[in-house]
Amino acid sequence: MSxxxxxxxxxxxxxxxxxxxxxxxxxxxxxxxxxxxLNRMFKMGEESAKSTGxxxxxxxxxxTYNQELKLDDEVDINLxxxxxxxxxxxxxxxxxxxxxxxxxxxxxxxALYVNLNTRKVSEFEEEKLKIMxxxxxxxxSSFVNENLKFSSKLKK
Numbered sequence: 504m505s506x507x508x509x510x511x512x513x514x515x516x517x518x519x520x521x522x523x524x525x526x527x528x529x530x531x532x533x534x535x536x537x538x539x540x541l542n543r544m545f546k547m548g549e550e551s552a553k554s555t556g557x558x559x560x561x562x563x564x565x566x567t568y569n570q571e572l573k574l575d576d577e578v579d580i581n582l583x584x585x586x587x588x589x590x591x592x593x594x595x596x597x598x599x600x601x602x603x604x605x606x607x608x609x610x611x612x613x614a615l616y617v618n619l620n621t622r623k624v625s626e627f628e629e630e631k632l633k634i635m636x637x638x639x640x641x642x643x644s645s646f647v648n649e650n651l652k653f654s655s656k657l658k659k
Contacts, residue, residue, distance in 0.1 A: 504645040505581035505597060509536040513576045523571040529598065530566065533610040537580040537596045545634050547616070556619045557628075559592060563613040565652045569606045577601040583609070584646045587635050588657040589626045590616050595651060613653040 511532055519525035542548035542559055552558035572578065577600075584595040595611040618625045627635070639646075648654070 504647070505583050506642050506645050508540045508580045508582055508596065510577060510579050510601070511536050513572050513574055513578065515574060518574050523573050524576075526566075526568060529568065529608045529610070530564075532578070532580065532598065533566075533596055533608075533612075534561075537582070537610070538594075538612065538614075540580075541582070541585070541592075541594060544638065545631055547631065552619060557625065558617060558619055559614040560617050561612050561614045563653060563656075565609075565611045567609045569608055570600070570603075572598075572600065572607050576603075578607060582642075584611075584648055584651060585635075585639060585642070586654070586657060587627070587632075588659050589632075590624050591657055592616070592635075593651070593653050593657055595647075611652050613656055 513524055517524050517528035538561070539548055547557065547559050579599045579601055581597050581599060582594060583597050584593070586593050592614040593612070595609065597606060598608040599605070600607050615624045616627050617623065
């Protein structure tokens with residue numbers, strides 16, 4: 504099971520000379536249509552960066568390319584797993600071809616919470632911890648915690 508974050512259509516600009524989506528755009532889709540949605544939900548996205556000077560920065564990723572995507576394919580971006588400690592986020596997403604129903608790609612990330620003014624890692628505010636914990640409690644039964652690469656890096 505998973506938590507749906509968004510859907511996206513594969514556009515011509517993302518197609519390479521092999522007539523399928525170039526690897527760089529898998530990361531773009533996961534970042535713009537997955538991670539940005541998570542950051543908005545947790546009040547750590549663009550608005551937070553501009554108004555409070557606090558945001559997240561990805562420090563490590565793992566991407567799998569399971570099956571190619573072609574022009575006009577539509578994909579769902581789903582959250583497979585989410586956890587955090589006082590300063591870090593760990594999440595894993597999948598990209599599913601809507602028509603074919605197949606797994607196209609997975610993306611796991613470890614991100615830090617950063618004060619953009621000092622460029623130093625910071626602890627999450629209580630409000631954000633509460634939002635994330637409520638999200639985990641609500642969706643935990645949908646999470647898949649198999650084959651995670653970064654769980655040992657959370658300091659709980």
